[in-house]
Amino acid sequence: MASEEESAVKEPLDLIRLSLDERIYVKLRSDRELRGKLHAYDQHLNMILGDVEEVITTVEIDDETYEEILRSTKRTIPFLFVRGDGVILVSPPLRTA
């Protein structure tokens, strides 16, 4: 019973609590995405992530054809503090019951 209570999602932040020490996906403002292991977080959604892969997507306009070109830049960061106000969405890994 106790473990059932622990894993219950009563408020949205519980979803984050249940993702501690798991790899999560974070969507940030200005077309940035992160994937990394969640070490810690607070109520503002400030987060400490480890082994992070960051993907930045930029749109460029081709000078001649005026086509939009999506370009994504990847980099890895061993340890990262994310300030909560930039966060749009957090998705935990798929949980198994």
Add this chain to the structure above:
Amino acid sequence: MANNPSQLLPLELIDRCIGSKIWVIMKGDKELVGPLRGFDVYVNMVLEDVTECEITAEGRRITKLDQILLNGNNIAILNRHFMCKLKKMRLHEKDIREELKS
């Protein structure tokens, strides 16, 4: 201010709109129209049978929504919806914007 009986508080004005159609202009190119069901002190609002109008790169997009909770954060102007059809609204807003600029 509080002891002036003729003074109508802003939130009282909104309270009088409950049950009638209200026209909401958001910051940015977005407007919503629908009957107001309720609101709170942040002017988050519950609206019904909403018509949403937004200006996108591809043109104007109209969305119908059943019942919504609108975040009060980005609301610019509220207007009781008397006479204007959605088509005309743009003109009104343009006028309002120009007035604000001058």
Add this chain to the structure above:
Amino acid sequence: MSGGGEKGSMTTKTPADFLKSIKGRPVVVKLNSGVDYRGILACLDGYMNIAMEQTEEYVNGQLKNKYGDAFIRGNNVLYISTSKRTLADGA
């Protein structure tokens, strides 16, 4: 009973009432950026932080992503809507 259909007798429905009535139901969450999220509303809090299940991400009406669970930070939320919805593009 949360009578959703009665339009004649217009009773007040505060944001809190609305939030209570939509838990566990399919919803559309629109962000200020214009992105839509459709899914089942698991729960939410006073900041409009939202937890959703079976979430689909739509950009310009096109499905872009799916998430099993998703947490949406409340400051980005423009509105939360019950899910019955039609789209008509105007000129």
